[in-house]
Amino acid sequence: MMEEFDRKTDGGKKVTIDLIMLSSFNRAGGGRETWAYNFLPRLLQEKAEVSLYIYGLKNNDEADHSSAFCSYFADSSRRRLSVKIFNAAKSRLPRVFLMVGCLLRSPPRANGVADELRISLGVGSVIELAMILLFRNFRTQRRVLWLRGIYLHEKAPRIPFFLEALARKIEISILSKAHVILANGDDIAEHYRALGLEVTVIKNGVDLARWQMPPPTLKAPIKVAFVGRLSKVKGIEEFFRSIELVRARDEASNFEFHIVGDGEYASRAVELAKLGHLKYHGAKPNDEIAEFLRNIDVCVALTFSSSTLGGGGTSNALMEQMAAGKIIIAWDNPHFRQLVEEDIAYLVGQGRCDELADTLVRICGERDVALAKALGGVEVIKRYSFQAQVDRFADIILAEH
Incomplete structure (x- = not known):
């Protein structure tokens, strides 16, 4: 009762x-x-x-x-x-x-x-x-x-x-x-x-005070994180592929990849972690994500959106990452355009793993630009x-x- x-x-x-x-x-x-x-x-x-x-x-x-x-x-x-x-x-x-x-x-x-x-x-x-x-x-x-x-x-x-x-x-x-x-x-x-x-x-x-933290350091290795459900619609397959593309380049040692979340691709994340290609942290309660993000420089937002796919509203995870001052790389689609534009995030073609890998390398060469985008994201998210x-x-x- x-x-x-x-x-x-x-x-x-x-x-x-x-x-x-x-x-x-x-x-x-x-x-x-x-x-x-x-x-x-x-x-x-x-x-x-x-x-x-x-x-x-x-x-x-x-x-x-x-x-x-x-x-x-x-x-x-x-x-x-x-x-x-x-x-x-x-x-x-x-x-x-x-x-x-x-x-x-x-x-x-x-x-x-x-x-x-x-x-x-x-x-x-x-x-x-x-x-x-x-x-x-x-x-x-x-x-x-x-x-x-x-x-x-x-x-x-x-x-x-x-x-x-x-x-x-x-x-x-x-x-x-x-x-x-x-x-x-x-x-x-x-x-x-x-x-x-x-x-x-x-x-x-978003709780703005809770997510306030120092800006990314962008010291090598640059730490890149995927936070969310490990499912096809969330773009985890493309993140795996982008990691392999970066690892094949001369700049591979400049990056360290992290995944937080659970789902149908968790076993694949475990396999890649055992190979040393990334660090897999499993699922974390939201209370622990803020502390995790303190050591992260770049976050990827890869949920797919089309006339027959997606439609998830404004992303909690993206809003929190923006409030935390992280550098954002996101698919250029209507789902993420609700919150970000090119002046505050790096937008890449949806599903384009090559563009995602290229953008990570680009960030290495324009750190001041990347940090300015992140700071702009903090200002935008204050509306929410x-x-x-x-x-x-x-x-x-x-x-x-």
């Missing part, structure tokens, strides 16, 4: 948010988890009228992260917080079905008193909104979906081409039932607007903060409608 808590607030209309996110809320999980650990504690601290019920799902053999997650909330906020992370049974069924089953066995709380503004907030994709629609207590509230990707782009390799049109129709049909759709990037918003949906953008935020994110969410969602 979920814990009951004191509903008295400092004034204003009481607001209750039921948040559904298909996540175990592991701090090292990725962009959504980074958002949850930073945005939600600030929301409760800033908005005393808000109470938050959170529903998630962990694998059967995974640790329970609910206590760690709750520790990020101020003591004064915890009486307005309840976290329920269900334990998924071992099964070959998709995780969404397992979470629906858990919600059926442990039904959502009853609706509150009449003077409350009640909101059902799905964070992620159409899947979270579908779960909201399945349960009357969620469905009868104000339905808000905060998109953090383009679902069919992410699942494209698994969907037979002859079912793509049907899948798209089903997705749009479900999304149209949201009262408000938010997106964490212009690329996501533009995709769904083209399909006839109204979408409001609230871009990701979690405080601004909370304020915009409050203006759009918490106001009475």
Whole structure:
């Protein structure tokens, strides 16, 4: 049973948010988890009228992260917080079905008193909104979906081409039932607007003070890092290839390559680390990334973006790396153009491993230019903060409608 808590607030209309996110809320999980650990504690601290019920799902053999997650909330906020992370049974069924089953066995709380503004907030994709629609207590509230990707782009390799049109129709049909759709990037918003949906953008935020650090030294060997999920769409194959291209050049001794993350290509990273081609650090919780970046000069941002691929909003990792003053090399695509231009980053043709290798060598010969770009990135990222994110969410969602 979920814990009951004191509903008295400092004034204003009481607001209750039921948040559904298909996540175990592991701090090292990725962009959504980074958002949850930073945005939600600030929301409760800033908005005393808000109470938050959170529903998630962990694998059967995974640790329970609910206590760690709750520790990020101020003591004064915890009486307005309840976290329920269900334990998924071992099964070959998709995780969404397992979470629906858990919600059926442990039904959502009853609706509150009449003077409350009640909101059902799905964070992620159409899947979270579908779960909201399945349960009357969620469905009868104000339905808000905060998109953090383009679902069919992410699942494209698994969907037979002859079912793509049907899948798209089903997705749009479900999304149209949201009262408000938010997106964490212009690329996501533009995709769904083209399909006839109204979408409001609230871009990701970054804790500027936490990521402040001395500028890169660019002393040999220059340390180059890939931080993120080790998957094809994130460009890890191209990073591996670029490392080999640099190693074949006379300037190879000027570079040292690092990888932080986990995923389907982790075994390949381990193999290359054993050969001495790179240093593989495995997955790190976001709390440890700032310290790791202190010793890094250059970060690569290689997520792919096209009409049928990508669409991940503004990148948490890129924003943090910019705030840390790192030199950025990124694919020249709409995904990254949301944050960077050529005056603050090195933009290379998407998928062009040769250009990526050439750019690394170029940095060796124009260190002052590279450091100036990094400093410009710090100035640009000052526009983005979690405080601004909370304020915009409050203006759009918490106001009475």
